[in-house]
């Protein structure tokens with residue numbers, strides 16, 4: 001078990017990463033001094049809701065004496081929308097949820113972002129707990145970014161709204177379908193590139209292509225979460241340094257959206273990381289050999305690295321709405337070494353197009 005603290009302007013919160021933590025959800029809430037008079041709405045998806053650990057969580061809330069309801073939304077990225085959020089608000093009202101009550105986001109990144117967004121906006125904000133069940137969510141559950149997608153782009157409506165706690169059930173990771181595991185590894189690798197060369201090297205030496213035993217998993221996951229925590233603590237609202245967490249995402253988000261979410265988030269970020277490493281090489285920020293290492297470690301985890309054939313103008317139109325950009329040129333988080341990423345805010349669309357076109361020729 002590992003317990004990490006995240007300092008936040010809202011007072012901070014704990015990340016408790018432990019096997020079977022959901023089976024003690026009721027006790028965990030009491031430990032967080034959440035009164036038994038609090039009504040709890042668990043928001044999950046239809047896939048996670050049917051799994052044994054979701055049932056265990058419900059039993060534990062019941063046994064601890066909390067009044068609760070479980071709301072399920074369809075599984076998948078399409079649920080991360082204003083349309084889905086607006087189906088949830090009336091159900092919170094109907095259950096009598098007040099400002100002093102609690103939402104539990106039980107699931108992967110989509111559920112964490114959606115349920116967190118609903119918590120941030122319902123009655124102008126009620127507490128919520130992140131209960132991540134995927135590897136990808138080691139990233140999205142920490143740092144307080146919540147939100148939904150618009151047809152025009154990813155995460156365009158949202159808030160910085162830190163959770164009251166993150167209760168991470170590591171046993172859930174062993175049940176993940178192979179593709180979901182692989183998707184999550186893209187963000188673990190990203191955290192190595194941003195701030196932990198040792199973590200990156202460990203993954204180069206021995207790729208984690210399936211969920212390992214707890215003794216192997218915990219230090220790797222903890223290392224990745226520590227990189228994330230260190231960055232968000234230094235710049236909670238993404239005034240500048242937090243943008244490094246977006247490495248791979250400027251191109252990755254556009255590619256993910258152009259695939260109509262046929263590519264998973266981590267798969268799109270993998271392609272984005274390869275392209276952005278090439279952009280860093282083209283700008284003289286990164287040596288070629290390190291870019292090759294990044295591509296190799298992603299591929300060795302079964303992640304895609306080839307740029308999908310697409311109309312550049314469509315991709316560029318999506319890159320254009322990225323929140324990091326100023327008015328004229330594009331902003332990218334680019335690697336300069338394994339363990340170091342910098343922000344550059346003077347990238348011209350033509351420069352990116354050249355890298356994009358070259359990678360299509362190489363394919």
Ligand SMILES: O=C(O)C(=O)C[C@@H](O)[C@H](O)[C@H](O)COP(=O)(O)O
Nearest residue numbers: 139143145154155242245246249323
């Ligand atoms: O927490 C952050 O900050 C991140 O950038 C983490 C990303 O992995 C995550 O996908 C995030 O949702 C992207 O945020 P956005 O601000 O680019 O929408």
Ligand SMILES: [Zn+2]
Nearest residue numbers: 139187265269
């Ligand atoms: Zn991401």
